[in-house]
Amino acid sequence: MNADGDPSDPKGDRWFAKVYELAGDDAANVPWAALAPNSLLADWLTRHAVRGKRVLDVGCGLGDNAEAFAAAGAQVCAFDYIERAVAWAKQRFQDSAVDYRVADLFAPPQEWREAFDLVHECYTLQTLGTTMLPAAASALASLVAPEGRLLVISSAREPDEPQSTPWRPLTRDEIEGLAVDGLSLEELDDFPQQGCLSRRWRAVFRRSRTSATRGRRAGE
Numbered sequence: 001m002n003a004d005g006d007p008s009d010p011k012g013d014r015w016f017a018k019v020y021e022l023a024g025d026d027a028a029n030v031p032w033a034a035l036a037p038n039s040l041l042a043d044w045l046t047r048h049a050v051r052g053k054r055v056l057d058v059g060c061g062l063g064d065n066a067e068a069f070a071a072a073g074a075q076v077c078a079f080d081y082i083e084r085a086v087a088w089a090k091q092r093f094q095d096s097a098v099d100y101r102v103a104d105l106f107a108p109p110q111e112w113r114e115a116f117d118l119v120h121e122c123y124t125l126q127t128l129g130t131t132m133l134p135a136a137a138s139a140l141a142s143l144v145a146p147e148g149r150l151l152v153i154s155s156a157r158e159p160d161e162p163q164s165t166p167w168r169p170l171t172r173d174e175i176e177g178l179a180v181d182g183l184s185l186e187e188l189d190d191f192p193q194q195g196c197l198s199r200r201w202r203a204v205f206r207r208s209r210t211s212a213t214r215g216r217r218a219g220e
């Protein structure tokens with residue numbers, strides 16, 4: 001992957017499908033599958049109540065983050081555009097209360113529009129080329145209900161830092177650039193590299209009371 005992504009696979013779906021296919025039934029072959037909730041999410045959940053809230057987990061992979069939200073009492077919908085990932089998550093969590101779906105962030109079901117109190121994305125944006133980021137930002141924002149929040153966890157880098165991974169950690173400008181279509185940045189934490197864990201961002205954005213759709217119609 002380069003800064004502009006792979007032009008023959010702009011959304012990365014062929015690449016992700018191949019990874020899940022080659023993994024067989026062994027999660028050790030899925031590089032991001034920790035088989036536990038992300039530590040920055042787990043930490044966030046100790047201080048933020050989600051009980052009863054409508055939560056959407058974007059690019060859910062094998063489901064651990066979605067399950068963490070459900071364990072905290074949220075009503076969770078989680079999706080991935082790779083069928084194998086969704087089937088795998090369902091197989092791992094057979095009694096789950098999570099509503100697992102196959103869907104594409106760039107073409108979400110209409111009924112998800114502004115439907116979630118909290119939209120969560122972890123490590124998916126960093127797999128996109130820079131040219132896809134604005135569309136991804138708008139797609140994420142479109143799912144957040146008025147007064148709802150977007151929580152993003154991503155690897156972080158300085159703009160001039162050489163890239164040494166197949167994914168592309170986000171710069172501060174890129175993470176702050178997710179504040180679009182009525183979202184504003186509420187919190188941005190910068191976690192330094194710790195052992196094998198790279199430097200990471202945890203960002204929270206909030207939508208104002210006015211919905212993006214109404215705002216645009218009113219010409220705001």
Ligand SMILES: C[S@@+](CC[C@H](N)C(=O)[O-])C[C@H]1O[C@@H](n2cnc3c(N)ncnc32)[C@H](O)[C@@H]1O
Nearest residue numbers: 016032059060061080081082104105122123124
């Ligand atoms: C790097 S993995 C991270 C998985 C999970 N969020 C985690 O933290 O373990 C990115 C996931 O997002 C999914 N994905 C990437 N682009 C997507 C899109 N446009 N719509 C839905 N899922 C997507 C991939 O299939 C993959 O499962």
